[in-house]
Amino acid sequence: MEPAIEAVGLVKRFGDVTALSGLDLTVPEGTVLGVLGPNGAGKTTAVSILTTLLLPDEGSARVAGVDVLADPAEVRRRIGLSGQYAAVDEVLSGYENLEMIGRLYHLGKERARQRANELLERFDLTQAANRSVKGYSGGMRRRLDLAGALVAAPPVLFLDEPTTGLDPRSRLDLWEIIRELVTQGTTLLLTTQYLEEADHLADDIVVIDHGTAIARGTSDQLKAQVGGERISATLEDPTDTAAAIEALVPLAVGDIESGDPAGQLLVPISGGAAVLTDALRRLDAAGIGLRDVGLRRPTLDDVFLILTGHRAEEDAGPGGLAEGASADDTEAA
Amino acid sequence: MSSVAQALADTAVVAKRNVIKIRRVPEVLTFVLISPIMFVLLFGYVFGNAIEVAGSSYREFLIAGIFAQTVMFGATFTGVGIAEDMEKGIINRFRSLPMAGSAVLAGRTASDVIYNVLSVAVMAITGLIVGWRIRGSFLDAVVAFGLILLFAYAVSWVMAYIALIVPSVEVINNASFMVIFPLSFIANTFVPVEDLPGPLQTFAEWNPVSTVTQAARELFGNIPPGAPQPDAWPLQNPVIYSLLWIVAAVAVFSTLAVRRYQRVTKN
Structure with missing residues (x-):
């Protein structure tokens, strides 16, 4: 058709x-x-x-x-x-x-x-x-x-x-x-x-x-084009960072980002919630306390950043959702 | 329905919309009605008292010219209306509809006839109050008013075209005045064309403002007895020349404007 x-x-x-x-x-x-x-x-x-x-x-x-x-x-x-x-x-x-x-x-x-x-x-x-x-x-x-x-x-x-x-x-x-x-x-x-x-x-x-x-x-x-899921974890004690990375390396499918802010880890994974459970077990076994943890899928904002090298909202001013775009849409014909 | 009937129906829909707007925004109407009064009083008294014309009242002589000039100023409303519709994106809406391409402009120039009729009526009443008189026949007067209104309609099409080529509402007035001022002042409105230097005199003789004014003066019986006969053909045959100019202007500018309308988008 x-x-x-x-x-x-x-x-x-x-x-x-x-x-x-x-x-x-x-x-x-x-x-x-x-x-x-x-x-x-x-x-x-x-x-x-x-x-x-x-x-x-x-x-x-x-x-x-x-x-x-x-x-x-x-x-x-x-x-x-x-x-x-x-x-x-x-x-x-x-x-x-x-x-x-x-x-x-x-x-x-x-x-x-x-x-x-x-x-x-x-x-x-x-x-x-x-x-x-x-x-x-x-x-x-x-x-x-x-x-x-x-x-x-x-x-x-x-x-x-x-x-x-x-x-x-x-x-x-x-x-x-x-x-x-x-x-x-x-x-x-x-x-x-x-x-x-x-x-x-x-x-x-x-x-x-x-x-x-x-x-x-x-x-x-x-x-998916931008990369898969990541575990985002915030450690109770930032000095545990090295130990946490060591515990999680076997699960990561890429480089683990850490320290931004201190005590924050971003672990690229593949396998969803099962891997998250595994990660929690490993951290627990290593005696590392967590303030916060979650499975994070990339947003389209991440997609845009990676595809274009700049954020989608960059040109639209500091507008969040409610702000809206500036009226002078230069593309308008 | 044939395409012509369809175009007329679309034009009527657009004109109806404009008429609703005239009713809802009385400020515009007020201005449309006050400025002609002002023009008649201003020009009638400022110039009308300054110059003596043998055997006649200069003020009476001036009125027909003021009519022609004022309806031309009034035609800027056509341009402003179209420029505003463009700015607000309504023209884009219209252009995305399966309506006749000419209807938006034809509807606008048609509904602006209402402004012109009111404006001429107000001027005529003001003129009568300050001493202007219709000394010709009733029928001649009807022809004179008809000619003035047709002239206004033609100028509306000129303004419609100007509105489509200027980028915004802000410049439409300036752009229109570049057309209006030479036409209204290099004319026989206030001074005899014979007194103008060479090229200006020729311009004034072929200027439709002059010929519409001349025609109206003759038809109203406002030409003083013993006034010299004009030399130029347009002024000798002002009704015919004016009508020819009106037909030509509507044909040319409606074609240009409609063509332009079909390509224009909001900037």
Whole structure:
């Protein structure tokens, strides 16, 4: 079966800046692709090309079985786009926004009305339906924006950083909604700079940096690429470090890191909880006390650091989850 | 539905949205209505008292020019509206929908006709209060107002195009004024074109602001008896020339603007 989204060799330059330098993407029908990368990596440019907003300098793409360059109008009938900046009209009410979008998808007056009400209900916006969007919270706006993308129930959905700038609570709400959509069979391409988000929502992940894919696979595959599990242990007495390393060397599948901070050990292992139990027995036998111990799998943040040499959030400012990205996304075309 | 009917339906949807916004943001409307009053009073009294025109009131002579000039200033709202929609990402939303590419711009220029009608009405009332009179026939006056409104519509398309080529809302006003100021001042609005030096005189004679003003003056019966006949063809046939200019401007700038719209994305 033809993939729902397929892009081959996308190149886009803006003057001297190369936003995309030969990006390939494939999203099988009914799956979620997380496009992960820092600000300026080329995520928005890729989405803009796939949603017909921007022409690539090179490359080709098919979305929902239609050639993006040859028949952009037909592509627009089959997609929904919810952008990084909540593109809803502030002055109009939530209902008016959705009804307008329905009319512009040519659903007809009755159907547009009905669909607007359905979506307001589904996105928990019925109370605010007739209020100006100006008074909506950030989370409500994003929900409305996402609802706008769903008006025509498109088979393929593009969400460009759907949760950037949202507080953690609103983010979880939105994840819930997105997961529900996906179980109903929508194909989704999601861009994000939050590793956790890709981990939660995506079947496959493409990590992009400087306009090209630097890694792809499932979350687990990417983690495996970086290295397996590690035991993280904090010794009660840091002077036991040498003895602890000696006790654990037989279990390690690589070099044991230690001393950062003092009394902390990171032991690369393979075998999961059974090895952890073994490790605990050995430390106990050696009379070494532990303050804390756990099995640690690498996060996508580790993946990013190893793949790109810099942390994912580096370019996005000191934002944790709740901080969101700086508004000046230089990649935006 | 045929594609033309579809485009018209899409245009109506966009225009309806803009009209809702006019109602909800009355501050804009207030400004739209106050500035014409200000222009009529300002130019009418500052210039109107300064110059004597034999056998006629200079203020009365000025009014038609003030109408033409003010609706041109008013057309900057078209540009501001489009630039704002771009800045807020709504244009991107529209562009991702299977709607007619022309509808966003056509809807905007159509809904801005409301501003123009209100602005002209307010100016006419203010003009009547300060002594302007319509001395021609009722039908002629209707034609004059119609011409002014069509002119405003054409300038709206020029502004729509400018809005799509400038990078942000902040520069749209400056960019529009670069078009508006030469057009409004190198014209017969305040001074006779004969008094302008060579190239400026030619510019003024072919300037649509001049011809719309001339047409309106003639149709309102505001040309003093014994005023010299203009030499240039556009000013001798101001209605025809103005209409030709309007049709050409709408054709050229709507084509340019729609083409530009289809390629533009938010920066």
